[in-house]
Amino acid sequence: MALIVQKYGGTSVANTERIKTVAERAVSTAMKGNQVIIVVSAMAGETDKLIKLAHEITDMPDEREMDLLLSSGERITSALTAIAIQKLGYKSMSFTGRQVGIITDSSHTKAMIEHIEAGRLKTALDEGKIPVIAGFQGINEFSDVTTLGRGGSDTTAVAIAAALKADLCEIYTDVEGVYTTDPRIVKEARKLNKISYDEMLEMASLGAKVLHGRSVEFAKKYNVPLVVRSSFNEAPGTLVTKEDGDMEKIVVSGVAADKNQARITIMGVPDKPGIAGGIFNEIAGANIVVDMIVQNVSSDTKATDMSFTVSKSDSKKAFKIAKNVSDRLGAKGVNMNTEVAKVSIVGVGMVSHFGVAAKMFETLAKEGINIMMISTSEIKISCVIDVSHAGKAIKVLHDVFELAKH
Amino acid sequence: MALIVQKYGGTSVANTERIKTVAERAVSTAMKGNQVIIVVSAMAGETDKLIKLAHEITDMPDEREMDLLLSSGERITSALTAIAIQKLGYKSMSFTGRQVGIITDSSHTKAMIEHIEAGRLKTALDEGKIPVIAGFQGINEFSDVTTLGRGGSDTTAVAIAAALKADLCEIYTDVEGVYTTDPRIVKEARKLNKISYDEMLEMASLGAKVLHGRSVEFAKKYNVPLVVRSSFNEAPGTLVTKEDGDMEKIVVSGVAADKNQARITIMGVPDKPGIAGGIFNEIAGANIVVDMIVQNVSSDTKATDMSFTVSKSDSKKAFKIAKNVSDRLGAKGVNMNTEVAKVSIVGVGMVSHFGVAAKMFETLAKEGINIMMISTSEIKISCVIDVSHAGKAIKVLHDVFELAKH
Numbered sequence: 001m002a003l004i005v006q007k008y009g010g011t012s013v014a015n016t017e018r019i020k021t022v023a024e025r026a027v028s029t030a031m032k033g034n035q036v037i038i039v040v041s042a043m044a045g046e047t048d049k050l051i052k053l054a055h056e057i058t059d060m061p062d063e064r065e066m067d068l069l070l071s072s073g074e075r076i077t078s079a080l081t082a083i084a085i086q087k088l089g090y091k092s093m094s095f096t097g098r099q100v101g102i103i104t105d106s107s108h109t110k111a112m113i114e115h116i117e118a119g120r121l122k123t124a125l126d127e128g129k130i131p132v133i134a135g136f137q138g139i140n141e142f143s144d145v146t147t148l149g150r151g152g153s154d155t156t157a158v159a160i161a162a163a164l165k166a167d168l169c170e171i172y173t174d175v176e177g178v179y180t181t182d183p184r185i186v187k188e189a190r191k192l193n194k195i196s197y198d199e200m201l202e203m204a205s206l207g208a209k210v211l212h213g214r215s216v217e218f219a220k221k222y223n224v225p226l227v228v229r230s231s232f233n234e235a236p237g238t239l240v241t242k243e244d245g246d247m248e249k250i251v252v253s254g255v256a257a258d259k260n261q262a263r264i265t266i267m268g269v270p271d272k273p274g275i276a277g278g279i280f281n282e283i284a285g286a287n288i289v290v291d292m293i294v295q296n297v298s299s300d301t302k303a304t305d306m307s308f309t310v311s312k313s314d315s316k317k318a319f320k321i322a323k324n325v326s327d328r329l330g331a332k333g334v335n336m337n338t339e340v341a342k343v344s345i346v347g348v349g350m351v352s353h354f355g356v357a358a359k360m361f362e363t364l365a366k367e368g369i370n371i372m373m374i375s376t377s378e379i380k381i382s383c384v385i386d387v388s389h390a391g392k393a394i395k396v397l398h399d400v401f402e403l404a405k406h
Numbered sequence: 407m408a409l410i411v412q413k414y415g416g417t418s419v420a421n422t423e424r425i426k427t428v429a430e431r432a433v434s435t436a437m438k439g440n441q442v443i444i445v446v447s448a449m450a451g452e453t454d455k456l457i458k459l460a461h462e463i464t465d466m467p468d469e470r471e472m473d474l475l476l477s478s479g480e481r482i483t484s485a486l487t488a489i490a491i492q493k494l495g496y497k498s499m500s501f502t503g504r505q506v507g508i509i510t511d512s513s514h515t516k517a518m519i520e521h522i523e524a525g526r527l528k529t530a531l532d533e534g535k536i537p538v539i540a541g542f543q544g545i546n547e548f549s550d551v552t553t554l555g556r557g558g559s560d561t562t563a564v565a566i567a568a569a570l571k572a573d574l575c576e577i578y579t580d581v582e583g584v585y586t587t588d589p590r591i592v593k594e595a596r597k598l599n600k601i602s603y604d605e606m607l608e609m610a611s612l613g614a615k616v617l618h619g620r621s622v623e624f625a626k627k628y629n630v631p632l633v634v635r636s637s638f639n640e641a642p643g644t645l646v647t648k649e650d651g652d653m654e655k656i657v658v659s660g661v662a663a664d665k666n667q668a669r670i671t672i673m674g675v676p677d678k679p680g681i682a683g684g685i686f687n688e689i690a691g692a693n694i695v696v697d698m699i700v701q702n703v704s705s706d707t708k709a710t711d712m713s714f715t716v717s718k719s720d721s722k723k724a725f726k727i728a729k730n731v732s733d734r735l736g737a738k739g740v741n742m743n744t745e746v747a748k749v750s751i752v753g754v755g756m757v758s759h760f761g762v763a764a765k766m767f768e769t770l771a772k773e774g775i776n777i778m779m780i781s782t783s784e785i786k787i788s789c790v791i792d793v794s795h796a797g798k799a800i801k802v803l804h805d806v807f808e809l810a811k812h
Contacts, residue, residue: 016462053486056422058493065492068500069485072478079475080459086471087464094474098504099549143505 002167003035003125007135007157010044011174012231013077016084022172022231023084026130030090035125037164038132039157040081042073059316063108067137067147070109071097074134074153082132091129095121097145102138102156104146107287111138111146113155116163133160151204151212158215162222169224171211172231177238178203178210180403181255185394188404193236195253196243200226202346202380203254216240243348251356252347252401257390259341261291262315263372264322268303268332276306279325286321288314292342292375292384303332307373309384312338340372341390344382345397357381363400369393408573409441409531413541413563416450417580418637419483422490428578428637429490432536436496441531443570444538445563446487448479465722469514473543473553476515477503480540480559488538497535501527503551508544508562513693516555517544522569539566557610557618564621568628575630577617578637583644584609584616586809587661591800594810599642601659602649606632608752608786609660622646649754657762658753658807663796665747667697668721669778670728674709674738682712685731692727694720698748698781698790709738713779715790718744746778747796750788751803763787769806775799 006029008022022038030036050069054061061069078094085092101117124131135153140146148155154171161169175183176191178200183189195203197220204213210228219226219240229237269275276295283290293308310318315338322334343364350356360381364371369392373384385393398404412435414428428444436442456475460467467475484500491498507523530537541559546552554561560577567575581589582597584606589595601609603626610619616634625632625646635643675681682701689696699714716724721744728740749770756762766787770777775798779790791799804810 016459020463050482053422053482054489057426057486057490061489062492065485065488065500068481068502069489072482075474076456076459076478079471080463082471083460083467083475084463086468094471096474096551145502 001033001035003037003164004029005037005039005157005161005164005166005169007039007153007169007171008041008231009153009171009173010041010046012172013040013081014044016080018231019077019080019084020087022081023088025231026085027088027090030130036130037121037125037160037166038081038130039135039153039160040074040077040132041135041153043077046073046076064144067108068145070147071134071137071145074136078132078134085130085132091127093124093129093131095124095131095133097134097137097156098139098143100133100160102159104138104140104148106140106142106144106146108144108146110149110287111140113138113148113159116159118160118163121160121164148214151215154212154215155218158218158222158224158226161224162218166224168227169219170227170229170237171215172229173210174230174232175210176230176233176235177228178240178254180253181394181398182257185257185391186398188398190404192238192253194239194241196348197240198243198379199253199346199348200240202344202377203256211240251349251353252345252403253349254346255344255394255397255401255403256346257341257343257394259387259390260312261309261340261342261384262312262318262336262338263307263309263340263384264315264319264334264336265305265307266322266326266331266334267305269306269326270329270331271302271304275329279306279322280308282325283310283318283321286317288318288321292373292382294373294375309340309342309373339387340384341387341393342382342384343390343393343397344380345401346380348379350379350381359400360397363396364393367392367396407439407441409443409570410435411443411445411563411567411570411572411575413445413559413575413577414447414637415559415577415579416447416452418578419446419487420450422486424637425483425486425490426493428487429494431578431637432491433494433496436536442536443527443531443566443572444487444536445541445559445566446480446483446538447541447559449483452479452482470550473514474551476553477540477543477551480542484538484540491536491538497533499530499535499537501530501537501539503540503543503562504545504549506539506566508565510544510546510552510554512546512548512550512552514552516693517546517552519544519554519561519565522565524566524569527566527570554620557621560618560621561624564624564628564630564632567630568624572630574633575625576633576635576643577621578635579616580636580638581616582636582639582641583634584646584660586659587800587804588663591663591797592804594804596810598644598659600645600647602754603646604649604785605659605752605754606646608750608783609662617646657755657759658751658809660752661750661800661803661807661809662752663747663749663800665793665796666718667715667746667748667790668718668724668742668744669713669715669746669790670721670725670740670742671711671713672728672732672737672740673711675712675732676735676737677708677710681735685712685728686714688727688731689716689724692723694724694727696724698779698788700779700781715746715748715779745793746790747793747799748788748790749796749799749803750786751807752786754785756785756787765806766803769802770799773798773802
């Protein structure tokens with residue numbers, strides 16, 4: 001008897017017909033002799049609807065209130081899914097983040113899970129129930145509702161799988177798995193059967209929306225085998241797992257574009273030690289994750305330009321902080337560009353192959369695509385370009401690295 | 407400095423524009439030197455939308471799951487209202503039923519409040535915040551979400567007012583107060599400046615939807631002064647308070663019709679002692695409130711017909727129980743009529759005046775309206791009639807008891 005955690009995303013629970021399908025899959029998995037735990041997202045469109053309501057009132061709603069507001073969507077789905085499973089004659093029970101005992105820190109809208117008290121969940125499993133957990137949420141020490149940020153339901157699923165030492169965590173979505181690149185942009189995109197945690201991590205951080213980075217980190221840390229697959233059919237999906245020998249033969253496994261980025265530049269920053277630390281400390285203090293950072297050498301040796309990228313949703317707040325810092329340091333000013341995309345290639349084999357970066361830069365140059373920022377890791381190279389070139393960049397890189405071939 | 411609890415119903419928070427208006431009224435009340443607590447309902451239509459989703463899955467959804475589902479609506483409004491108050495520069499904070507500490511029994515979908523641990527609420531008031539409470543909900547001993555049934559947000563408001571010994575509890579709705587009858591049906595209907603708890607209790611139980619019976623009981627028990635008024639203007643509303651000398655001069659203060667009733671008749675029940683107790687024990691065990699009960703004398707002395715009314719929402723469940731009981735007792739069968747209305751007249755003066763009942767029956771008879779069931783209390787007379795006659799009955803009774811006159 002295996003313990004399987006199944007997470008269903010927003011499109012998989014978009015209406016009651018689809019929720020019934022989810023219930024059928026859950027029950028059919030249980031009927032094969034498995035223990036099953038379901039984690040659900042908000043019905044597609046619900047979270048955006050709630051955000052829109054808050055923004056009708058103010059541009060910058062309080063984050064504690066946003067968490068209470070947004071946690072409602074998953075609660076609704078969990079109750080409806082439990083009802084649908086019961087309708088099939090199987091025992092089921094909904095769980096809120098609090099009822100599972102998902103205890104987080106107090107970073108509202110992007111809380112980190114501190115621990116999980118899964119006692120009541122285990123009891124429900126022992127009683128032969130299929131627990132249905134409202135994803136994306138927990139509570140902090142004050143018993144206030146917190147949410148785990150974008151992709152939070154993936155994180156919930158993996159954290160539950162880790163806490164209960166589940167045999168498998170299945171992430172159900174509206175695509176059949178992880179592709180070499182976005183199949184809506186490049187029709188030659190190929191579904192991967194297997195990918196390493198690290199590659200998936202880079203892909204996720206690049207806006208391959210199929211799986212959120214934090215959930216992959218969690219899965220890697222606790223060695224939880226993940227499967228990404230479609231809730232609309234029976235295709236086997238992509239297994240995300242530890243690296244193995246096979247994988248290293250492939251230099252580049254995927255190409256991705258992230259359009260949810262904004263570039264902020266602080267111009268004419270006095271060129272003294274400790275300045276960069278000061279700026280990014282302040283931004284981190286506001287719970288904003290900075291992605292790429294580039295400091296340009298300036299012709300003026302006493303001052304330098306500092307550029308960084310943040311997600312579009314954090315950009316207003318980050319810009320405000322950058323402006324304050326700039327004023328205080330006597331920098332020349334701050335500008336922001338939200339019309340950018342980050343295009344990246346990823347592959348565990350990259351570390352032992354030369355010339356991958358050069359090939360990427362040349363390919364983009366040949367297409368007349370200007371590179372604004374570059375950052376590299378052992379298994380990834382990212383370039384920030386104008387958002388209007390993102391689609392073309394993906395296509396040519398997918399082609400030049402021969403990703404359509406097996 | 408007074409402590410004022412303000413409760414806003416669904417139409418008062420139907421969209422973000424109205425929520426902003428609610429925030430303005432709350433802040434303006436606070437600016438006059440009062441401490442203010444807000445209790446909110448779900449945005450108009452939200453609860454019905456959620457019920458519809460559950461019923462797309464099954465006719466009889468589990469009640470624990472329904473509570474989790476339905477409690478979401480009020481949570482959404484409380485977060486949005488807190489955000490709107492903050493936007494006006496005033497401190498505010500949302501509270502779920504759990505965060506207030508509203509502890510109820512486990513009768514899901516119609517839980518009773520057992521006690522309120524208002525510690526955190528008091529702290530928020532001391533910190534100069536306007537707390538915004540999600541109405542309608544609490545938690546039981548297992549930390550499961552419960553809801554308080556129809557009109558539950560009124561109950562939340564009055565219970566909070568009682569627990570914190572508030573000076574006033576204002577119930578904001580889309581009408582200007584309590585009327586002698588429904589002004590949409592009888593244009594001569596007159597707004598009452600004052601009404602006793604007992605009269606309001608009868609009016610509420612009769613479907614004068616302006617205030618729920620349980621909240622009035624609570625208010626009477628703890629002597630909480632209630633004001634029913636409109637959130638759309640500054641009209642003073644109706645004060646619901648203890649009886650005083652003035653009130654007793656008026657024989658009939660109001661006429662009401664309740665169309666949310668179903669009549670169930672068990673035919674040919676063996677006429678033995680203890681049968682009635684058995685039937686209604688079983689119905690009570692399913693947490694169904696029975697309103698009127700009439701046992702008809704039968705020409706057949708060994709059997710009798712037993713009729714009772716329940717709310718339409720309970721009717722399917724009650725019918726099923728009645729059917730089982732009927733089969734077990736060897737009764738002749740069960741029928742149900744959901745096309746009925748209960749028409750009632752209410753007044754504290756009624757107890758000391760003769761002939762009120764006779765006048766009511768005569769008036770209905772003159773209009774050719776058949777009376778199916780009758781029940782009376784010291785301050786109320788109710789008749790069950792065909793729903794198609796409800797409007798006419800209200801009009802002629804309002805007229806014959808001269809309710810339009812001061």
